[in-house]
Amino acid sequence: MYGALVYVVSTVCLDTAILCALSLGTAELLPLFGNHDVLGGLVCMWSVAITRWALICSLLLSNVDLKQRAVMKRWSAAHCFLGSVYESCRQVMFGGPLESGAAPLENPWQPWFLVLNTVAAAAACLFWEITFPDSNGESNGKEKKQKARVLFMRVLRFYRPDYLLLLGAFVFLSAAVLCEMFIPFYTGKVIDILGTQYHCYILVSKLFDCCRGVKVKLFGALVHQEIGFFELTKTGDLTSRLSTDTTLMARAVALNVNVLLRTLIKTLGMLSLMCSLSWKLTVLMLMETPATGLLQSIYDAYYQRLSREVQDSMARANDVAGEAVAGIRSVRSFSTEKSESLRYGNKLLDTHKLIVRRDTVRTLYLLLRRLTGMAMQVAMLYYGRRFIQSGQMTTGNLVSFILYQTDLGDNIRTLIYIFGDMLNSVGAAGKVFEYLDRKPQVSTDGILQPDTLRGHAQFHNLTFSYPTRPDRPVLQGFSLELKPGQMTALVGPSGGGKSTCVSLLERFYQPQEGEILLDGQPLQSYQHQYLHSKVAMVGQEPVLFSGSIRDNITYGLKNCPLEKVYDAAQKANAHGFISQLEHGYDTDVGERGGQLSGGQKQRIAIARALIREPQILILDEITSCLDTETEHMIQQALVSCPSQTLLVIAHKLKTVEKADQIVLIDNGTVLEKGTHQELMDRKGSYYRLREKIFTENSPQNSH
Numbered sequence: 001m002y003g004a005l006v007y008v009v010s011t012v013c014l015d016t017a018i019l020c021a022l023s024l025g026t027a028e029l030l031p032l033f034g035n036h037d038v039l040g041g042l043v044c045m046w047s048v049a050i051t052r053w054a055l056i057c058s059l060l061l062s063n064v065d066l067k068q069r070a071v072m073k074r075w076s077a078a079h080c081f082l083g084s085v086y087e088s089c090r091q092v093m094f095g096g097p098l099e100s101g102a103a104p105l106e107n108p109w110q111p112w113f114l115v116l117n118t119v120a121a122a123a124a125c126l127f128w129e130i131t132f133p134d135s136n137g138e139s140n141g142k143e144k145k146q147k148a149r150v151l152f153m154r155v156l157r158f159y160r161p162d163y164l165l166l167l168g169a170f171v172f173l174s175a176a177v178l179c180e181m182f183i184p185f186y187t188g189k190v191i192d193i194l195g196t197q198y199h200c201y202i203l204v205s206k207l208f209d210c211c212r213g214v215k216v217k218l219f220g221a222l223v224h225q226e227i228g229f230f231e232l233t234k235t236g237d238l239t240s241r242l243s244t245d246t247t248l249m250a251r252a253v254a255l256n257v258n259v260l261l262r263t264l265i266k267t268l269g270m271l272s273l274m275c276s277l278s279w280k281l282t283v284l285m286l287m288e289t290p291a292t293g294l295l296q297s298i299y300d301a302y303y304q305r306l307s308r309e310v311q312d313s314m315a316r317a318n319d320v321a322g323e324a325v326a327g328i329r330s331v332r333s334f335s336t337e338k339s340e341s342l343r344y345g346n347k348l349l350d351t352h353k354l355i356v357r358r359d360t361v362r363t364l365y366l367l368l369r370r371l372t373g374m375a376m377q378v379a380m381l382y383y384g385r386r387f388i389q390s391g392q393m394t395t396g397n398l399v400s401f402i403l404y405q406t407d408l409g410d411n412i413r414t415l416i417y418i419f420g421d422m423l424n425s426v427g428a429a430g431k432v433f434e435y436l437d438r439k440p441q442v443s444t445d446g447i448l449q450p451d452t453l454r455g456h457a458q459f460h461n462l463t464f465s466y467p468t469r470p471d472r473p474v475l476q477g478f479s480l481e482l483k484p485g486q487m488t489a490l491v492g493p494s495g496g497g498k499s500t501c502v503s504l505l506e507r508f509y510q511p512q513e514g515e516i517l518l519d520g521q522p523l524q525s526y527q528h529q530y531l532h533s534k535v536a537m538v539g540q541e542p543v544l545f546s547g548s549i550r551d552n553i554t555y556g557l558k559n560c561p562l563e564k565v566y567d568a569a570q571k572a573n574a575h576g577f578i579s580q581l582e583h584g585y586d587t588d589v590g591e592r593g594g595q596l597s598g599g600q601k602q603r604i605a606i607a608r609a610l611i612r613e614p615q616i617l618i619l620d621e622i623t624s625c626l627d628t629e630t631e632h633m634i635q636q637a638l639v640s641c642p643s644q645t646l647l648v649i650a651h652k653l654k655t656v657e658k659a660d661q662i663v664l665i666d667n668g669t670v671l672e673k674g675t676h677q678e679l680m681d682r683k684g685s686y687y688r689l690r691e692k693i694f695t696e697n698s699p700q701n702s703h
């Protein structure tokens with residue numbers, strides 16, 4: 001800190017010395033640059049600035065501590081070039097004679113030049129360093145902001161395809177803002193028509209377009225994640241990333257940057273116009289800004305927190321209502337209508353209290369803002385009158401000034417609000433990128449797609465625990481072989497690990513130890529789509545998607561002929577009931593298949609698996625919802641594919657006893673395997689556990 005201070009003081013001294021030295025040759029130097037013409041004046045200013053900067057950097061910078069060198073370099077640049085940048089911009093926007101022109105050369109001791117330059121450079125540097133500190137910042141806050149900057153740059157890169165459109169929108173908005181800025185000057189003239197007739201349609205539509213793009217990309221990234229990810233992440237988290245955070249992220253670029261930039265331009269332009277009307281009144285007015293800014297940022301933080309609480313409270317009330325409506329049968333049968341209404345009413349009351357608090361805060365804030373605004377206007381009128389009396393200002397100038405002042409206050413408040421909102425948006429972008437960048441832990445990068453697959457699966461010494469319970473192994477040293485064309489039945493007490501084997505064969509999870517081979521190749525080396533067209537599963541609770549029956553049977557297949565759909569439905573004994581429906585195969589099954597019975601859903605799910613003609617078919621307790629006739633038909637259908645490997649989990653003895661191999665699983669290990677007869681003869685665990693395992697009373701059970 002001390003070193004930096006010494007550097008700043010030395011720079012100011014050296015700069016003054018350089019200006020003095022240069023001013024000695026003013027008489028000869030200025031005509032060279034054509035001092036009286038604007039371009040010549042600007043060239044002169046820039047040449048002097050470059051000379052000052054080069055001298056300061058080469059003479060002083062090497063003495064500064066390495067850590068502070070970058071910051072000091074930026075400060076020196078701001079110190080030397082700020083005046084030239086200001087004058088150049090002023091020329092581009094307003095023209096006219098050079099204000100400060102070659103002033104530093106003509107009179108280097110002009111105190112206003114030195115003080116203004118040093119203060120402005122320090123303010124610009126402070127703003128930059130606080131907002132975008134160096135990446136080697138040590139404190140947490142600094143790191144956070146650095147991260148915000150990196151994230152913001154990533155968000156910008158994300159919208160690279162839309163740069164041109166966004167830039168165009170920004171240019172037109174800026175032009176419109178510039179026109180609007182002159183309205184107080186030319187009230188009632190044509191230019192105000194221009195100024196008031198611009199709209200943000202392009203930005204608003206772009207905002208939704210960006211938002212859609214991010215949502216689609218994020219959804220794509222999410223559905224590629226492994227199943228464990230969905231077990232570890234709350235659904236609410238995922239939906240809020242998809243709905244709220246993506247919208248916020250899109251807003252960062254499409255709306256906030258644009259509004260921020262155009263408000264900034266407008267504010268700066270207005271400030272310079274106001275300065276030209278009366279710089280003293282402008283300084284007076286700016287004294288109010290820190291107070292307004294502080295009030296606004298306190299209010300924004302508090303108001304946003306209360307708004308979030310209101311939203312959460314509303315969501316809780318909606319949850320209560322939704323729960324009661326969804327469980328209306330239970331509500332009716334336990335006659336809890338009154339208590340449910342009361343519960344909902346209480347939740348609404350909580351929301352109401354929060355809304356009252358939020359609105360009170362808003363009213364107080366508006367009152368305070370109005371009061372400070374009025375106090376400022378009184379001060380402005382008082383001083384304005386004195387300036388008019390002393391001839392420093394005309395009445396017209398004061399009117400124009402007051403017109404600008406009202407607008408400027410709004411702009412400064414917008415700037416503060418948008419800046420805070422932009423940081424929020426960048427935070428939301430961070431969360432979105434976290435999921436976009438996440439690599440699925442069960443890879444889908446396999447490439448193997450052999451023309452023929454025999455369907456020979458081998459589980460080798462597997463050890464596996466679910467991601468949600470990593471300390472509790474579900475399978476331990478588990479080995480199993482599924483031979484092509486054979487039916488294997490997994491049996492065992494509930495919770496033994498049967499469905500877990502199926503999930504591993506479907507590559508829902510990756511075992512921690514051991515491997516699964518398919519036709520001698522590791523399962524993960526097969527191409528994702530190929531593997532799932534060859535290994536099909538019908539689960540315990542099959543899920544259908546809203547859409548027609550036909551869509552559900554052909555789920556994931558492109559251009560599937562209708563004959564194949566009929567054939568699969570016939571094999572699954574579903575054709576009969578589908579044909580009796582009014583719209584046949586075009587009947588809508590409703591959300592999650594809610595308009596069909598359990599058995600009908602099960603049969604459609606079987607047809608969905610059979611239509612793929614898989615080499616390995618997995619049936620996980622499908623017979624629980626099926627009647628005997630359907631079960632029989634499905635058995636027939638399976639017999640008609642003799643080369644297919646069949647893995648069945650069943651609780652019915654009839655289904656199991658036909659299997660070529662029965663595997664008894666308990667506590668994640670294989671206890672016994674063999675045919676039904678072999679296991680019965682062995683009189684081991686299978687024989688002893690059969691009462692527990694099978695839910696069906698069969699004569700064989702009494703062996």
Ligand SMILES: Nc1ncnc2c1ncn2[C@@H]1O[C@H](COP(=O)(O)OP(=O)(O)OP(=O)(O)O)[C@@H](O)[C@H]1O
Binds near residue numbers: 466468495497501
């Ligand atoms: N997604 C999961 N996350 C954590 N633990 C799980 C998960 N699924 C199953 N488990 C646990 O793993 C063990 C084996 O479950 P699995 O579903 O494989 O048993 P199962 O033999 O198929 O039982 P059932 O016959 O009742 O379907 C059980 O203790 C179960 O609690």
